[in-house]
Amino acid sequence: MVRKYAGNDMPEVSESSSFDDLELDAQAVVDAIMEELNRAVAD
Amino acid sequence: MGDGASFIPFVKADFGSLTSTIHPSHTLFYNGRIHGVTFISSDSAPAIDSHTLLSLMRLYSTLNVSSPHSLSLPHRVFFPSVPTFTDPRPDPAEESIPRQRANIGMAPETLKAAYPSLAGAQFAEDFADFTGIGLPVLLDRVVIADRGAARRGGLPRDTPAWTVPFTRLRASEDWFEPMRKSLSECILGEDENSAGTGTSADSTGNAPAPAAAAAAATHTVTYLSRQGGEEGSRLRAADHAALLGALENLARTGVRVYVLDEYATWMERMRALAQSTVVLSVFGDHLADAVFMKRSARSTFMEVFPSGEFNRNWETVVRSMGIRYVAWQGKRYVSKSLFPALMNGGFLTHSYG
Numbered sequence: 001m002v003r004k005y006a007g008n009d010m011p012e013v014s015e016s017s018s019f020d021d022l023e024l025d026a027q028a029v030v031d032a033i034m035e036e037l038n039r040a041v042a043d
Numbered sequence: 044m045g046d047g048a049s050f051i052p053f054v055k056a057d058f059g060s061l062t063s064t065i066h067p068s069h070t071l072f073y074n075g076r077i078h079g080v081t082f083i084s085s086d087s088a089p090a091i092d093s094h095t096l097l098s099l100m101r102l103y104s105t106l107n108v109s110s111p112h113s114l115s116l117p118h119r120v121f122f123p124s125v126p127t128f129t130d131p132r133p134d135p136a137e138e139s140i141p142r143q144r145a146n147i148g149m150a151p152e153t154l155k156a157a158y159p160s161l162a163g164a165q166f167a168e169d170f171a172d173f174t175g176i177g178l179p180v181l182l183d184r185v186v187i188a189d190r191g192a193a194r195r196g197g198l199p200r201d202t203p204a205w206t207v208p209f210t211r212l213r214a215s216e217d218w219f220e221p222m223r224k225s226l227s228e229c230i231l232g233e234d235e236n237s238a239g240t241g242t243s244a245d246s247t248g249n250a251p252a253p254a255a256a257a258a259a260a261t262h263t264v265t266y267l268s269r270q271g272g273e274e275g276s277r278l279r280a281a282d283h284a285a286l287l288g289a290l291e292n293l294a295r296t297g298v299r300v301y302v303l304d305e306y307a308t309w310m311e312r313m314r315a316l317a318q319s320t321v322v323l324s325v326f327g328d329h330l331a332d333a334v335f336m337k338r339s340a341r342s343t344f345m346e347v348f349p350s351g352e353f354n355r356n357w358e359t360v361v362r363s364m365g366i367r368y369v370a371w372q373g374k375r376y377v378s379k380s381l382f383p384a385l386m387n388g389g390f391l392t393h394s395y396g
Contacts, residue, residue: 022278022325022347025374026285029345030293032369032376033321036343037262037298 076181079118085189088125088145093331094205095148095188096120096158097219097360102208103186104218111215116160117186122147123170149331152309157226157335203356209363216365219334226335227317230310236338263299263337265315266290267324271305276325276349305329321345330357334364343367353377 082099084091099120104111122145130143147154147164154161173180193204208214227234266286269277278286287302294300301315312332316322322333323345336342344361348354350373358368370377 023373024282026289030289036341039341
């Protein structure tokens with residue numbers, strides 16, 4: 001179940017079933033992880 | 044008592060000073076004094092979830108924004124509307140049937156490890172014991188969450204009430220550190236944040252690539268896989284396989300990579316998370332354990348959503364702890380700039396298409 005929020009200060013919530021398999025760009029994720037790790041070293 | 048619908052928005056109950064105003068002669072009017080800090084969640088069992096205790100702790104931490112560590116840790120938590128067991132009472136003669144304990148929103152091991160000051164959760168039967176005494180009991184300091192009171196106080200029906208202590212009240216980013224440190228010290232023997240750099244492990248044995256080695260050598264990444272479940276969301280099989288391959292390549296650079304599925308033991312899961320700078324998974328309540336991830340300047344929490352839909356449950360929690368939050372949707376990285384600061388911009392007004 002996914003809660004979708006909408007609103008200004010606090011969310012309104014609507015719920016819908018979402019049992020689909022999710023898409024993900026695996027390489028983009030790992031690139032982003034490396035970006036975060038490199039940023040940690042730079043700090 | 045709560046109606047299972049919401050939390051009190053602004054309650055900060057502090058009766059510590061009250062005790063000093065009670066004349067000694069009045070002490071006859073209460074049965075006993077329970078020292079320390081008591082959390083009470085009066086919601087019924089279905090409303091107790093992984094945010095319940097976090098929300099109470101966050102609410103309590105607002106009592107001292109500048110120095111939350113100076114607050115004494117909670118000593119007990121009451122769930123007066125939740126029975127101790129969730130299953131029907133078995134035949135007293137049948138002793139081989141294990142009882143199913145009530146859900147308190149976290150693994151019982153986590154409660155023991157992260158909240159060692161808590162003597163344990165107390166339930167409806169325990170509360171009835173106090174009621175049975177027939178005289179009031181004075182609690183030194185109480186933090187209460189009551190969704191029914193929140194509704195009567197005007198909280199919108201569609202607002203997830205547990206968010207209020209996170210979005211409407213100020214607290215230090217360190218508000219959860221006592222619990223995180225307790226768990227880390229319990230399962231690792233020391234807090235990873237103060238344990239130095241550590242060593243890489245679980246790599247393939249190849250030498251780290253030069254460009255990545257400096258960043259990678261001391262960091263741990265955990266992917267909480269949900270591919271084995273029969274319901275709920277998971278990655279497409281091909282994308283999951285590609286992610287495992289990409290993470291394997293990442294491990295070759297010297298990064299510690301843990302991939303844990305639904306069948307990992309509590310200890311396996313928590314040991315990995317307590318060491319992790321980055322945690323990645325599809326959305327869901329299983330991410331509650333990730334609040335115990337290692338803290339650093341760039342601790343990062345990555346959550347994968349279906350295309351066009353999202354929720355802000357874990358973003359709300361982890362950002363309050365100073366953890367960077369990144370959402371993925373479809374094949375797209377959702378820019379952090381689209382997520383306004385919690386205390387300033389509120390919540391998004393649209394979903395990402």
